[in-house]
Amino acid sequence: MSADVAEPAGAPAARPAPEPAGPERIADSASFRRLVVGLPFVWLLLLFLVPFLLVLKISLSTLALGQPPYEPVFPLAEIASFGERLRELSFENYLFLTDDPLYLDSLISSLVTASVSTVLALLVAYPFALGLARAPERLRPMLLVLTILPFWTSFLIRVYAWMGILRNEGFLNQLLLWLGLIDQPLVILNTNTAVLIGIVYSYLPFMVLPIYASLERQDPRLLEAAADLGSPPARAFWQVTFPLSLPGVLAGCLLVFIPAVGEFVIPDLLGGSETLMIGKTLWNEFFINRDWPVASAVAVVLLVLLVGPLLLLQRARGSAGAGAL
Amino acid sequence: MSALGEARPQPAPTGRSLGSIRRSFAPWADPAEVPLIEFARVSKRFGSFAAVSELDLAIYRREFHALLGPSGCGKSTLLRMLAGFEEPTSGEVRLDGQTLNGIPPHKRPVNMMFQSYALFPHMSVEKNVEFGLKQDGMARSERADRVAEMLKLVKLEPFRSRKPAQLSGGQQQRVALARSLAKRPKVLLLDEPLGALDKKLREETQFELMDLQQSLGLTFLIVTHDQEEAMTMADRISVMREGRIAQVGTPETVYEAPASRYVAEFVGGVNILSGTVAERRGDRVRLTVPGGIIEADVPVGSRLQTGSPAVFAVRPEKLRIARHAPADPGVNAFRGEVWDIAYLGDMTLFNARLPGGEILKAATVNAARASAEPLGYEEEVWLTFAPDAGVVLPE
Ligand SMILES: Nc1ncnc2c1ncn2[C@@H]1O[C@H](COP(=O)(O)OP(=O)(O)O)[C@@H](O)[C@H]1O
Ligand SMILES: [Mg+2]
Numbered sequence: 156m157s158a159d160v161a162e163p164a165g166a167p168a169a170r171p172a173p174e175p176a177g178p179e180r181i182a183d184s185a186s187f188r189r190l191v192v193g194l195p196f197v198w199l200l201l202l203f204l205v206p207f208l209l210v211l212k213i214s215l216s217t218l219a220l221g222q223p224p225y226e227p228v229f230p231l232a233e234i235a236s237f238g239e240r241l242r243e244l245s246f247e248n249y250l251f252l253t254d255d256p257l258y259l260d261s262l263i264s265s266l267v268t269a270s271v272s273t274v275l276a277l278l279v280a281y282p283f284a285l286g287l288a289r290a291p292e293r294l295r296p297m298l299l300v301l302t303i304l305p306f307w308t309s310f311l312i313r314v315y316a317w318m319g320i321l322r323n324e325g326f327l328n329q330l331l332l333w334l335g336l337i338d339q340p341l342v343i344l345n346t347n348t349a350v351l352i353g354i355v356y357s358y359l360p361f362m363v364l365p366i367y368a369s370l371e372r373q374d375p376r377l378l379e380a381a382a383d384l385g386s387p388p389a390r391a392f393w394q395v396t397f398p399l400s401l402p403g404v405l406a407g408c409l410l411v412f413i414p415a416v417g418e419f420v421i422p423d424l425l426g427g428s429e430t431l432m433i434g435k436t437l438w439n440e441f442f443i444n445r446d447w448p449v450a451s452a453v454a455v456v457l458l459v460l461l462v463g464p465l466l467l468l469q470r471a472r473g474s475a476g477a478g479a480l
Numbered sequence: 481m482s483a484l485g486e487a488r489p490q491p492a493p494t495g496r497s498l499g500s501i502r503r504s505f506a507p508w509a510d511p512a513e514v515p516l517i518e519f520a521r522v523s524k525r526f527g528s529f530a531a532v533s534e535l536d537l538a539i540y541r542r543e544f545h546a547l548l549g550p551s552g553c554g555k556s557t558l559l560r561m562l563a564g565f566e567e568p569t570s571g572e573v574r575l576d577g578q579t580l581n582g583i584p585p586h587k588r589p590v591n592m593m594f595q596s597y598a599l600f601p602h603m604s605v606e607k608n609v610e611f612g613l614k615q616d617g618m619a620r621s622e623r624a625d626r627v628a629e630m631l632k633l634v635k636l637e638p639f640r641s642r643k644p645a646q647l648s649g650g651q652q653q654r655v656a657l658a659r660s661l662a663k664r665p666k667v668l669l670l671d672e673p674l675g676a677l678d679k680k681l682r683e684e685t686q687f688e689l690m691d692l693q694q695s696l697g698l699t700f701l702i703v704t705h706d707q708e709e710a711m712t713m714a715d716r717i718s719v720m721r722e723g724r725i726a727q728v729g730t731p732e733t734v735y736e737a738p739a740s741r742y743v744a745e746f747v748g749g750v751n752i753l754s755g756t757v758a759e760r761r762g763d764r765v766r767l768t769v770p771g772g773i774i775e776a777d778v779p780v781g782s783r784l785q786t787g788s789p790a791v792f793a794v795r796p797e798k799l800r801i802a803r804h805a806p807a808d809p810g811v812n813a814f815r816g817e818v819w820d821i822a823y824l825g826d827m828t829l830f831n832a833r834l835p836g837g838e839i840l841k842a843a844t845v846n847a848a849r850a851s852a853e854p855l856g857y858e859e860e861v862w863l864t865f866a867p868d869a870g871v872v873l874p875e
Binding site: 201267374376377379380382383384385386387388399 | 564565584585586587590591592594598599600601602611612615616643660661663672
């Protein structure tokens with residue numbers, strides 16, 4: 156209630172910058188925006204679309220003995236006779252995939268393995284992420300660094316380390332024997348269990364981080380409001396915390412599931428003869444059989460199958476953005 | 481407000497204004513009355529910092545009580561101890577005679593309206609309002625009726641299936657209000673409920689809240705740092721300072737008879753003149769202040785003695801400002817020059833500068849549309865007041 160009178164002087168002097176600057180700046184920001192939006196597209200075009208088209212092209216050609224080991228389709232020199240060439244395309248490789256049950260079996264087995272490891276990773280990662288998000292604020296950066304610390308070591312070395320841990324006379328069996336929980340070493344290495352352990356371990360941070368991100372930005376007042384309205388803590392978790400973290404859960408699941416389907420190194424090192432994974436089949440096709448066209452066809456089918464979940468992620472992101480905040 | 485009136489569970493007694501009901505409401509003056517809420521020597525420390533210190537406060541059933549104080553003085557902490565989000569470090573919080581210490585928030589029969597509203601973003605308006613009722617296991621049909629009633633009360637029926645993000649700030653505020661009222665809590669706690677609204681909407685909502693509180697017969701405890709808001713709405717105000725209560729009283733008491741210089745300065749505009757008690761005769765004291773002598777009334781029990789330092793606090797609207805000298809220019813009269821003029825429409829504020837450099841604020845009501853000879857800048861004026869215009873407070 157101070158009676159200070161507002162000074163009228165000085166107000167007109169503080170005019171904004173002269174007008175011509177306006178339209179120019181808008182044009183600037185528009186072209187800048189185009190650049191920013193355009194860069195990822197250029198990136199995608201060069202590093203994804205072009206290689207994909209090459210693979211697609213190989214998958215439509217026929218096997219040949221030579222270097223490269225396939226008949227070229229669409230040689231650039233004959234671009235003029237495009238229509239003629241189109242008729243020569245071979246869908247044989249795709250038909251072959253349905254002939255031999257190996258491909259379907261390894262595809263199904265990959266999808267099952269990826270699904271099971273995604274669920275296991277979720278079960279491990281959720282409490283992990285919740286713990287991180289509820290940790291004292293000053294500890295969180297350090298805990299986050301610890302979460303991604305394994306990435307600082309080569310992926311291969313970490314998978315090899317698991318071979319050491321899971322071997323019959325490895326660390327895990329020694330520990331269990333010493334604790335008296337078992338009296339025979341468990342056979343884990345070179346089984347599907349070892350593959351699951353390897354995948355869950357390797358991809359855990361990809362599950363933890365998006366879930367953590369969605370938990371961390373939740374307003375703690377929401378839980379107070381739930382408690383205030385009569386919801387005990389455990390119920391409030393399922394009524395408020397969990398539903399609000401679903402976008403993170405979905406993102407984490409896809410980040411684990413998609414690479415896990417095509418995983419090659421982990422089944423190769425930790426799996427056994429029973430382990431059938433599409434990634435391994437692909438590798439065999441390329442490097443053992445040297446049948447690039449069939450291998451490319453496998454790769455194309457795999458990609459098409461995985462685009463589905465990716466679109467799902469995109470949709471979930473979109474609706475989460477609209478509904479959450 | 482007429483729409484709110486329609487939804488009243490019990491119609492207000494006909495022919496009586498809300499004000500007349502409120503004026504006769506004074507349970508705190510009745511020694512037989514038992515308080516609904518009691519804070520008994522409550523302290524709350526965060527580490528070594530005391531957010532609330534040894535605080536006593538009693539709030540009565542159907543009272544509209546406001547906690548008023550500057551930011552950081554512990555208002556929210558006090559409220560959160562009642563809701564159960566903070567446990568007192570020492571002392572006891574009682575509701576209806578029962579201690580609340582150790583009872584988790586979900587078991588307390590109080591509800592809170594959060595400053596940020598804290599609406600569940602993944603639930604529709606309807607589901608938000610229904611949330612508390614569901615926790616109690618209320619039957620589905622009863623729940624639906626209560627939700628409908630609440631949405632009608634806050635005029636949000638057309639928005640029932642919207643998500644909070646699809647509502648304006650004012651609408652979100654109404655959802656938060658409906659949600660916190662749905663369970664018919666014994667006490668509704670409101671933490672700066674109108675802070676995010678613009679001025680016009682805020683003033684409208686103040687009256688709606690008062691109306692709601694009356695018609696539902698609830699006890700409201702509201703936190704605010706806006707003294708006008710507190711004075712508009714509350715039956716009583718607790719003025720807080722650094723974790724303690726500086727004064728509890730009706731808006732009139734707090735404004736007209738502030739218990740300390742702090743309260744006088746926090747609630748409304750005030751002129752403070754510091755001086756020494758030159759003489760005391762019964763309920764009259766004579767103060768010498770720089771630039772003049774003040775004669776003022778003091779309560780009979782006042783401990784002011786001759787020679788003790790004291791301040792005279794007087795509200796701007798209680799000073800008369802005029803061109804000519806009064807009959808006795810020696811007492812309760814100060815000569816100055818007009819230093820600043822603020823024309824506010826309904827009233828005009830003058831800052832008058834005394835010869836010693838002190839500024840006195842005076843307010844005049846603009847009862848007529850134009851004055852024949854308005855006061856101008858640097859004009860010599862006299863400021864005068866009656867002995868009962870202000871209060872004498874210890875320094
Ligand atoms: N959880 C807490 N931890 C530490 N200090 C706190 C916490 N909550 C409140 N405080 C401190 O207590 C004091 C009172 O806070 P608060 O009750 O929110 O004030 P008000 O609502 O009156 O603005 C502030 O200085 C604040 O920093
Ligand atoms: Mg506060």
